[in-house]
């Protein structure tokens with residue numbers, strides 16, 4: 001498979017913290033980012049998204065240099081943990097924002113939103129406000145917006161970590177299956193080796209100032225020799 005995302009000799013500096021990355025992510029793959037707390041996983045996603053400035057290096061998307069593109073013009077969506085819903089808008093409108101920031105949507109788009117609501121188990125809830133949904137349902141709505149956006153690259157920064165373990169797993173599986181169905185390339189931060197084993201083909205290890213090139217998940221997590229050994233051994 002061709003490379004979708006390429007990070008060429010990136011250097012990120014935030015105060016005394018630095019992170020280097022020189023790696024590529026394959027088209028249509030699911031890649032986990034793992035490593036110790038404070039290692040720079042969120043910072044790396046922020047650099048790809050354009051929120052975190054680069055000291056040097058370039059970001060390519062299918063060979064196009066997007067290093068200077070503002071965040072809104074990059075071909076990606078991000079799902080954060082604090083989910084991203086506007087409290088004064090309905091769930092349907094929140095999902096619609098994925099397609100049009102000013103909610104300029106025609107009948108086909110509103111019926112697309114209905115289809116997404118149905119698919120995410122939120123049928124009939126489109127007119128509710130976020131506060132009228134449970135935490136798990138709000139996560140589904142935030143995922144709905146990403147589905148509606150149809151961007152080819154999706155960055156997941158532990159969006160479901162605050163949900164209980166069962167729901168977290170269910171939501172991650174739903175997110176991965178619904179997003180990868182459309183051929184999207186997914187990059188997700190996780191602390192959970194089981195999540196990585198279940199859904200990710202590769203792991204980018206971020207530790208000690210470096211984001212390493214993706215390794216096959218089994219190899220990265222292998223207890224005896226893998227690069228995450230020290231980190232995974234921690235309680």
Ligand SMILES: Nc1ncnc2c1ncn2[C@@H]1O[C@H](COP(=O)(O)OP(=O)(O)OP(=O)(O)O)[C@@H](O)[C@H]1O
Pocket residue numbers: 014015017035036037038039040041042043044
């Ligand atoms: N705006 C900032 N200015 C200075 N330093 C920052 C800034 N944002 C983050 N950092 C530092 O950058 C480093 C990486 O933080 P980051 O949040 O990317 O790590 P992480 O691997 O995602 O951690 P966690 O697993 O705890 O979420 C940390 O040392 C943090 O203190």
